[in-house]
Amino acid sequence: MSSVKEYFKSVGEGVKSLLVGMGVTGKELVTPKVTEQYPENRKTLKIADRFRAELTLKYDAEGHHKCIGCGICQMNCPNGTIQLKTKMVELPDGKKKRKLDEYLYDLGSCTFCMLCVTTCPQDALEFTNDFEQAVFERDKLIKKLNYRPEPEGSEAPAPAKPAMDPEKLAAIKAEALKKAAAIKAAKAAEAAKAAGEASPRNADAPKTEAPKADEAPKA
Numbered sequence: 001m002s003s004v005k006e007y008f009k010s011v012g013e014g015v016k017s018l019l020v021g022m023g024v025t026g027k028e029l030v031t032p033k034v035t036e037q038y039p040e041n042r043k044t045l046k047i048a049d050r051f052r053a054e055l056t057l058k059y060d061a062e063g064h065h066k067c068i069g070c071g072i073c074q075m076n077c078p079n080g081t082i083q084l085k086t087k088m089v090e091l092p093d094g095k096k097k098r099k100l101d102e103y104l105y106d107l108g109s110c111t112f113c114m115l116c117v118t119t120c121p122q123d124a125l126e127f128t129n130d131f132e133q134a135v136f137e138r139d140k141l142i143k144k145l146n147y148r149p150e151p152e153g154s155e156a157p158a159p160a161k162p163a164m165d166p167e168k169l170a171a172i173k174a175e176a177l178k179k180a181a182a183i184k185a186a187k188a189a190e191a192a193k194a195a196g197e198a199s200p201r202n203a204d205a206p207k208t209e210a211p212k213a214d215e216a217p218k219a
């Protein structure tokens with residue numbers, strides 16, 4: 001009798017399990033799909049703007065980049081991904097200036113840490129989100145970032161710094177002199193205090209008396 005009872009109990013559990021499974025399947029049937037049909041959806045594919053795929057130099061509309069070849073990015077890169085070559089050029093005003101000659105970036109060894117981007121004093125670098133970087137040869141992962149031809153006028157001397165307002169300059173100088181005088185006065189007061197503390201101490205110090213002739217040890 002108990003075996004018949006167990007039989008119907010297991011049949012009930014099987015039907016229940018089947019219904020739970022069918023419920024999950026039915027729910028997924030009406031849920032919008034999240035799978036991507038890559039590469040068929042290449043045209044509509046949305047890659048997050050902040051995705052780090054490849055380092056590049058920022059170029060303006062005239063084709064200028066802001067890199068001055070200082071080498072800070074190369075020094076800060078933890079694994080030697082950046083190799084810079086610089087050259088000295090003569091400016092129209094006769095002065096010499098260091099310029100970027102070649103900016104080589106090895107995508108194959110980049111860890112996308114962003115240290116180069118965040119430490120660049122010129123804000124000359126950025127990461128693109130162009131994720132399709134697969135190649136068959138490693139050499140092709142080494143990229144020259146200053147790949148554009150240099151536009152005319154890129155060797156013009158830097159514009160002169162605007163002259164400071166004389167009144168502002170005088171106010172800054174006066175402020176600096178005031179601060180220097182205050183520091184000097186504070187130091188003088190400190191020295192006077194130290195000297196004042198030192199003299200009574202000397203006065204209170206026990207005086208050493210010379211031994212009298214009759215107290216001298218007899219031989």
Ligand code: SF4
Pocket residue numbers: 066067068069070071072073074084119120121122123124125
């Ligand atoms: S990218 Fe920036 S940090 Fe690197 S060399 Fe150019 S200016 Fe210097």
Ligand code: SF4
Pocket residue numbers: 055076077078079080081082109110111112113114115116117
């Ligand atoms: S992201 Fe990091 S590893 Fe890549 S080039 Fe910049 S500093 Fe080097």
